[in-house]
Amino acid sequence: MSEKVHITSNSGNVDQAVEALGHAMAGGVAGMATIALTYPFSTVSTRLQVQQKQKDQQQQQIxxxxxxxxxxxxxxxxxxxxxxxxYSGLKSALIGIGASSFVYYYWYSLLKSISLKFRNKSELGTIENLAIAALAGSANVITTLPIWVVNTRLQLRSNKGIVGEFKSIVKEEGFGGLYKGLIPALILVSNPSVQFVSYEKLRSLWRNKSGRSKLGALEIFFLGALAKLIAGVVTYPYLLVKSRLQSQSSTDAPYSGTFDAINKIFKSDGFLGFFKGMPSKMVQTVLGAAFMFLVKEKISTYTIFCLFYLKRKLSQKRV
Known part of the structure; x- marks a missing residue:
């Protein structure tokens, strides 16, 4: 790599888009690698999230x-x-995480670059970071939620496959069935917001403390894990509600909506019922987030360099 590409907040609109695309591609690859590594924990967590106490119809006992x-x-x-x-539903999860990471990182990086240029700053404040992360997260949810509804059904012993489950949901529940759990999913946008803001703040604090501009792989790993742990504990109850709503079909729908689900879960299982399956989910998300940050940090620089190099070659050919 003989030439270096220097990217600043003063880059033009095209360069901002190229940089955002590089981060998106790196995020997508990192996300897919992460989900493949930690998927069994996700399956176990989903099974625990949706299981409920049931009454024996003959004995009327729990x-x-x-x-x-x-x-x-x-x-x-x-x-x-x-x-x-x-590993049930792994293919749909890989598609989902790839699409989710790509959409999120693209919009987050692009909006951040635009904001830095517009405000002529080198760093964004906490409120600005939260707002940008929320916008990127909302775009991600609206775009990819159907994939995750299909994935939830596949994790619960469905053997129809991605296409078969997708067709089954549309046929039995209409296209609205693909957007079950939309409200808690949008609320969960705060998870990556808290996660990424926490990571950036932790990284900034650690850089100031260590006096180094670049962090090592182990440091990135632990900072990413800590940031995800903070976000995961705060938002887990909404994740459980989302899984409950996404798992129910039109023929078996114990919940009429988000608030009905929250009310019934609390009545049935109490406050701790909102944290079913959290240990396995935390193992997956914390280790996964740390691994994802590590992979993305390492490959994003090369991805962005290659995109800028390709852009320059194309420009030279046009000339």
Missing amino acids: TVVPYKNSVDAFKRIITEENWTSL
Whole structure:
């Protein structure tokens, strides 16, 4: 790599778009690698999130829920089904995380670059970062939510495949069925907002403390993990509500909407009911986020360089 590309907040609109595309591509690749590494934890968490106490119709008594905890869920899925069940819906998750990461990072990077240029600043404040992350997150939710509805159904022992499950939802529930859990999903936009703002602030503090402009791989890993842990604990109840809503079909819909689900979950399981499956989900999201930050940081520079190099070559050919 003999030439260096210097990108600043004063870059033109085209350069801003190219930089945003580079971050989006890097984010997509990092997201797919992360989900492939941590997917079994996601499957277990989803199974635990949607399981509910059920009444025995003959004895009118509460029966025991299928899984006691995350460890029990892992053991029983492997012994009663097959270890491959831990990867049910992996293809849809890879498509979903690739699309989600691409959309999010593209809009986040582009809006951040535009804001920095417009305000002639080198760093954004916390409120500005939150606003930009929220806009990027909302665009991501609206674009990719149908993929995650399909993924949730596939994790719950559906064997129809991505296309088959997609067709089944549209046929039985209409296109609205692909957007079940939209309200809690939009509320969950605050998760990446808190995560990325926390990461940037933690990274800035660590840079100031260490006196170095570049951080090592281990430092990036732990800062990413800590940022995700903060965001995950705060927003987990909305994730559980979203999973409950996405898992129900039109023929079996115990919840009429988000607020009805919140009310019934609280009445049935109490406050702690909103945190079912959190240990396995935290393992997945915290390790996954740290790994994603690490991978993205390492490949985004090369991705952006290649895009700028390609852009310049195309420009020379036109001349």
